[in-house]
Amino acid sequence: MKFPYSEKVLEHFRNPHNVGNIENPDGKGLEGSPACGDMVAVYIKVNPETKVIEDIKFESYGCASNIATASVITDLAREKTLDEAKKITWKLASEELGGLPPIKAHCSVLAVEGLRAAIRDYEEKHGLVIEKETTTEEVVRSRLKHVMNPLTGLDIIRTNLILKTSIEDGVVRVVVDLPADHQFASAIKEDISEKLRSLWDVKRINVVFIA
Amino acid sequence: MDERVLEAMTPYFFDRYAVATSEFGYSMGTESKEGLERARESIISKLEASSGEVIFTSGDTESSNTALKGVSWALKDKKGKHIIVSKIEDFSVLNTAKALQKQGFDVTFLDVDAEGFADIDGLRKAITKETVLVSIQHGNQEIGTVQDLKAISEICEEKDVLLHTDATHSFTRLPLSVKELPIDLITMSAHTIHGPKGIGALFIRKDTQINKFMDGGFQEFNLRAGVENIPGAIGFGKAVELVTEEEIRHLKAMRDRVIDKSLSEIPDVTLNGNREKRLPHNANLTFHYVEGESITLLMDMKGFAVSTGSACFSRSLESSHVIRGIGGDHERAHGSVRFTFGRYNHMVDADAAIEAMSEIVARLREISPLGRK
Known part of the structure; x- marks a missing residue:
C-alpha cells in the first residue's frame, strides 16, 4: 500500500x-x-x-x-x-x-x-499578560496570518486574499478579495472575527467582501 | 475488470487489429467494423434504442461534453442560449456548463432537495423559450440518489426542450428505456460496470440537432471524429451483456446491509440520499464527530477502499459539492463516507467493512473533542 x-x-x-x-x-x-x-x-x-x-x-x-x-x-x-x-x-x-x-x-x-x-x-x-498593546494595523495583519485561505491551505495574508485592513476608533475593517456568496465567505468571516475579537481595544469588526 | 471482458477484447488487439473500414474495405477492416457494430448493438438493445442512435466516445466526460456543447452550439442561433443543469451533477456536466457560461450561455443550476432530488417545479419554471437543453443525471455519483426521470422527461417533452441524462453510474443497473421515456441524450461509461477504462458511449435520439465536438474524420455517423477504440467498444459491449438481474439484487443486498448495520450498530450516523431510490451499489453515510480522510486512510490500512466528501480528502480542499448541494453543512461532508460494491464483493465483505468502520469510528471518536456524551 x-x-x-x-x-x-x-x-x-x-x-x-x-x-x-x-x-x-x-x-x-x-x-x-x-x-x-x-x-x-x-x-x-x-x-x-x-x-x-x-x-x-x-x-x-x-x-x-x-x-x-x-x-x-x-x-x-x-x-x-x-x-x-x-x-x-x-x-x-x-x-x-x-x-x-x-x-x-x-x-x-x-x-x-x-x-x-x-x-x-x-x-x-494567571495575569501573565502584562502590557496591553494598542491594536495597530500591524497587529491586525499578524492575527490574520492565522486565518487560512481555504483555496490554497496557506494563510489569507500570504496569499493576498486580504485587500485592505484598517483600524479606527476600535473599529477594524477587513476587505476580502472574494464574492460575498463564495462557499467559504461566511467561514472566513467567522474566523477573521474570531481571531480579532479577543483584542482588548477592538469594539467592532467589519468584514467586507468584494470581487 | 471482468476477465470475460478482457477475453472478448484480446483478439481485437492482435488478429483483428485492423481499424474499422466500410463494407467495401479490406476484409480485416470489415471484421473490425462488424465487432464494433455488435458492441454497439449490445448498448442499443439495453436502452431499447434504434440503430445509429449510439456513438462510442472515450468515456463519460467526453459523452457529456459532446451532449452539452454539441446541442448548445447547434441550437444557439436557432433557439437560444439557455441551459439547465442540476447542482449535484458530476464535474463532467457541471464544468462543461460553466465553460458554456463563459461562452455567453445562460446557465441555471437547478436546486435539489435534502435527499438530492431535483426540484421538479423549479425545473418547470426555469425552462424558457430560450432553453436548448436540460441536463439532469440519473443516479448520483456520491449519494446515489436516483432522479425521477419520468417526471423530468415529461416536462421537457411538454416544453419541447431536449433532455440529456448522465447515466454513468446507473446504466445497466437500473432500467432505462428510451422507448418508454422521451430522453434525447444519455451518457454512459464502461468503467463503472467492470468494463475497460477509456471507453464510453452517448445515446443521441434520431434527428437530434447536435454539432460535432471534435473535428476530423467521419467516424461514428460523423458525430465523433477519430479512429474507433475497437477493443474498448468490444469490452464495453461485453460488460453490458454480463450484467444480470441476480447480480443487481446481490449489490442491493450488500448496500442495504451496510446502510442498515451502520444506522443500527453505530451511533450518530446519518444516511445521505434516499433510502429506497438510490443506486443499487451505493451507500453513503455521515459518521458524525469524525473526519473522512482519517476514516478512509484507516479503512485502506485494513484493505477497504472507501471514499469521502471531506474537504481534507480533496486536492482542492473543497468539501463535496453534492453534500453541500443537498443543504449539508461542512460537518455533514466532513464525516461522509461512500461505500460502493461490485461483482466481486460478497456479503461477508459488507459485514467486515461495517465491523472495521465500527471500530475505526469508535477509535476516532475517542480522539475527537466533539460529541462527548
Whole structure:
C-alpha cells in the first residue's frame, strides 16, 4: 500500500500520543479551520512555580496530518516551559514528521495554534499578560496570518486574499478579495472575527467582501 | 475488470487489429467494423434504442461534453442560449456548463432537495423559450440518489426542450428505456460496470440537432471524429451483456446491509440520499464527530477502499459539492463516507467493512473533542 504520508506521520496517526483531555486543565485552547473543517483542542497542566508543562493532551476532529501533528507537538511541548513551548512552530512539527504534503500545511498550523491558544489561555488566567498593546494595523495583519485561505491551505495574508485592513476608533475593517456568496465567505468571516475579537481595544469588526 | 471482458477484447488487439473500414474495405477492416457494430448493438438493445442512435466516445466526460456543447452550439442561433443543469451533477456536466457560461450561455443550476432530488417545479419554471437543453443525471455519483426521470422527461417533452441524462453510474443497473421515456441524450461509461477504462458511449435520439465536438474524420455517423477504440467498444459491449438481474439484487443486498448495520450498530450516523431510490451499489453515510480522510486512510490500512466528501480528502480542499448541494453543512461532508460494491464483493465483505468502520469510528471518536456524551 502506498500512502501520501511519511512513515512517521502514519505512525503518529495510527498510534497518536497524548490523546484525551485533562480535567480542570490550567490552560485550554480550541482552534478550528475554515479551510477543511478540522478542529483541535489542547489541554495543559502547568507547574505554577517552574511554569513547566507537566501534562498535555489533545483531541482532534481532523484528518491524518492534523492528528499526527497534534501528537508530535504535544510530545515536543511536554516538560518544556511555557516560553520554550511557545517557540514550537509548525515548521518544526513538520520536520519532526518527515514532511507533510504542502496542501496539508494548514493542518499542522492548526495543531500548533491549539498549543499556543492553550498557553495564552493559561497566561491570561494567571495575569501573565502584562502590557496591553494598542491594536495597530500591524497587529491586525499578524492575527490574520492565522486565518487560512481555504483555496490554497496557506494563510489569507500570504496569499493576498486580504485587500485592505484598517483600524479606527476600535473599529477594524477587513476587505476580502472574494464574492460575498463564495462557499467559504461566511467561514472566513467567522474566523477573521474570531481571531480579532479577543483584542482588548477592538469594539467592532467589519468584514467586507468584494470581487 | 471482468476477465470475460478482457477475453472478448484480446483478439481485437492482435488478429483483428485492423481499424474499422466500410463494407467495401479490406476484409480485416470489415471484421473490425462488424465487432464494433455488435458492441454497439449490445448498448442499443439495453436502452431499447434504434440503430445509429449510439456513438462510442472515450468515456463519460467526453459523452457529456459532446451532449452539452454539441446541442448548445447547434441550437444557439436557432433557439437560444439557455441551459439547465442540476447542482449535484458530476464535474463532467457541471464544468462543461460553466465553460458554456463563459461562452455567453445562460446557465441555471437547478436546486435539489435534502435527499438530492431535483426540484421538479423549479425545473418547470426555469425552462424558457430560450432553453436548448436540460441536463439532469440519473443516479448520483456520491449519494446515489436516483432522479425521477419520468417526471423530468415529461416536462421537457411538454416544453419541447431536449433532455440529456448522465447515466454513468446507473446504466445497466437500473432500467432505462428510451422507448418508454422521451430522453434525447444519455451518457454512459464502461468503467463503472467492470468494463475497460477509456471507453464510453452517448445515446443521441434520431434527428437530434447536435454539432460535432471534435473535428476530423467521419467516424461514428460523423458525430465523433477519430479512429474507433475497437477493443474498448468490444469490452464495453461485453460488460453490458454480463450484467444480470441476480447480480443487481446481490449489490442491493450488500448496500442495504451496510446502510442498515451502520444506522443500527453505530451511533450518530446519518444516511445521505434516499433510502429506497438510490443506486443499487451505493451507500453513503455521515459518521458524525469524525473526519473522512482519517476514516478512509484507516479503512485502506485494513484493505477497504472507501471514499469521502471531506474537504481534507480533496486536492482542492473543497468539501463535496453534492453534500453541500443537498443543504449539508461542512460537518455533514466532513464525516461522509461512500461505500460502493461490485461483482466481486460478497456479503461477508459488507459485514467486515461495517465491523472495521465500527471500530475505526469508535477509535476516532475517542480522539475527537466533539460529541462527548
